[in-house]
Amino acid sequence: MDLRFSEEETLIRDMAREFARNELKPNAGTWDEESRFPEDKIRSMAELGLMGVNVPESLGGAEAGPVALSLAVTEIAKGCASCAVTLSVTNMVCEVITAFGTEAQKLRYCPKITSGEYVAGAFSLSEAGAGSDPGGMKTTAVRKGDRFILNGEKMWITSGAYAGVHVVWARTGGKGAKGISCFLVEAGTPGMKPGKKENKMGLRASNTCPVLFEDCEVGEDALLGVENEGFKVAMMALDGGRIGIASQALGIGLAAQEAAVAYAKERQQFGQAIANFEAIQWMLADSETDLSAARQLTYRAAWLKGRHRPFSQEASMAKTFSTEAAWRVCDNAVQVHGGYGYVKEYEVERHYRDIRATRIYEGTNQIQRVVIARNLLCK
Numbered sequence: 001m002d003l004r005f006s007e008e009e010t011l012i013r014d015m016a017r018e019f020a021r022n023e024l025k026p027n028a029g030t031w032d033e034e035s036r037f038p039e040d041k042i043r044s045m046a047e048l049g050l051m052g053v054n055v056p057e058s059l060g061g062a063e064a065g066p067v068a069l070s071l072a073v074t075e076i077a078k079g080c081a082s083c084a085v086t087l088s089v090t091n092m093v094c095e096v097i098t099a100f101g102t103e104a105q106k107l108r109y110c111p112k113i114t115s116g117e118y119v120a121g122a123f124s125l126s127e128a129g130a131g132s133d134p135g136g137m138k139t140t141a142v143r144k145g146d147r148f149i150l151n152g153e154k155m156w157i158t159s160g161a162y163a164g165v166h167v168v169w170a171r172t173g174g175k176g177a178k179g180i181s182c183f184l185v186e187a188g189t190p191g192m193k194p195g196k197k198e199n200k201m202g203l204r205a206s207n208t209c210p211v212l213f214e215d216c217e218v219g220e221d222a223l224l225g226v227e228n229e230g231f232k233v234a235m236m237a238l239d240g241g242r243i244g245i246a247s248q249a250l251g252i253g254l255a256a257q258e259a260a261v262a263y264a265k266e267r268q269q270f271g272q273a274i275a276n277f278e279a280i281q282w283m284l285a286d287s288e289t290d291l292s293a294a295r296q297l298t299y300r301a302a303w304l305k306g307r308h309r310p311f312s313q314e315a316s317m318a319k320t321f322s323t324e325a326a327w328r329v330c331d332n333a334v335q336v337h338g339g340y341g342y343v344k345e346y347e348v349e350r351h352y353r354d355i356r357a358t359r360i361y362e363g364t365n366q367i368q369r370v371v372i373a374r375n376l377l378c379k
């Protein structure tokens with residue numbers, strides 16, 4: 001693997017870094033406090049070309065590849081983890097339409113996402129009773145001539161109240177994964193509405209809510225991919241999405257470590273900076289090692305994806321390791337801050353809450369281990 005970034009990857013990383021430093025980091029604490037979705041800043045990310053980093057230029061994307069996307073998500077997460085998950089999911093939605101959509105679907109939706117006309121895209125898979133096991137979903141799409149009628153309720157949908165288009169999975173056939181199809185449903189379609197936003201522990205500036213479907217009618221042209229083969233679409237999209245979450249976690253960990261290093265040099269106890277104590281140095285050293293390993297695994301998965309090589313196992317390993325490593329880093333950062341790490345005046349308190357969801361969504365880390373073990377044992 002060549003870890004030298006291309007000129008384009010470096011440009012995107014630096015641009016995202018500057019935007020995150022100037023526009024996101026100074027406000028992230030307030031958005032978290034107020035649980036406010038920063039719609040204007042999300043649109044600014046589209047203006048910078050960040051909403052279709054791995055999407056063809058002909059559809060308004062940057063066509064810069066998965067490594068560039070990973071770098072962008074990490075930099076944005078350093079400034080605001082909530083904005084990073086919005087960014088990651090929206091890119092995933094745009095990529096899935098690019099990969100499985102008809103020409104008409106691609107032209108209809110991708111430019112609206114990449115330009116920011118749609119502030120976000122949503123990936124509507126999970127339900128109250130079907131999280132780790134989406135094959136158990138109950139939402140139905142019943143065919144009526146050349147139309148489908150959707151009924152059911154999706155849960156935990158990132159940007160559910162803001163997305164211009166939802167990729168929605170519903171049952172069109174028999175039980176299990178084989179009877180599921182995938183649809184593109186525009187916001188405002190009669191019969192579809194977002195529910196009450198979740199009051200979350202962290203990532204409070206991202207929007208998460210249920211999305212309800214009540215006799216929601218869509219045309220046959222809303223079908224994404226082949227009827228009854230939607231489950232594959234979800235699994236392929238999630239492989240890529242997991243690199244996004246690994247990148248987000250890495251960014252949160254990097255922000256926490258930067259804060260911990262600065263605090264350790266500044267905070268005085270026993271007449272000297274706490275950075276002089278070996279106990280503090282070891283925590284910082286462990287965190288740095290964790291972050292470095294997380295970075296390698298994440299870039300490797302993105303690099304493989306960019307070369308159209310198998311990357312499913314690598315994405316699961318990157319997601320598992322990076323989210324757990326960054327969680328340890330955030331924990332160390334709170335510890336380095338002592339009591340000050342436990343109050344909202346210091347950003348590490350937010351990082352500690354934000355990192356927690358990364359081990360849960362886009363497949364819990366237990367499910368990632370199932371994927372890794374299955375690959376290993378079924379070779």
Ligand SMILES: Cc1cc2nc3c(=O)[nH]c(=O)nc-3n(C[C@H](O)[C@H](O)[C@H](O)COP(=O)(O)OP(=O)(O)OC[C@H]3O[C@@H](n4cnc5c(N)ncnc54)[C@H](O)[C@@H]3O)c2cc1C
Pocket residue numbers: 089122123124125126127128129130131132133155156157158159200203208357360361362363364365366367370
């Ligand atoms: C902030 C946030 C944003 C989200 N955004 C989205 C989104 O945009 N779109 C979307 O579709 N979903 C989204 N989700 C949902 C998320 O993907 C699910 O919460 C996740 O897949 C877990 O499902 P569950 O919550 O139903 O837990 P469950 O599946 O009920 O799992 C409970 C526990 O059992 C374990 N478990 C379950 N099955 C197994 C098994 N076979 N082996 C070992 N352990 C197992 C799990 O690991 C977990 O520890 C989001 C969730 C959160 C918290």
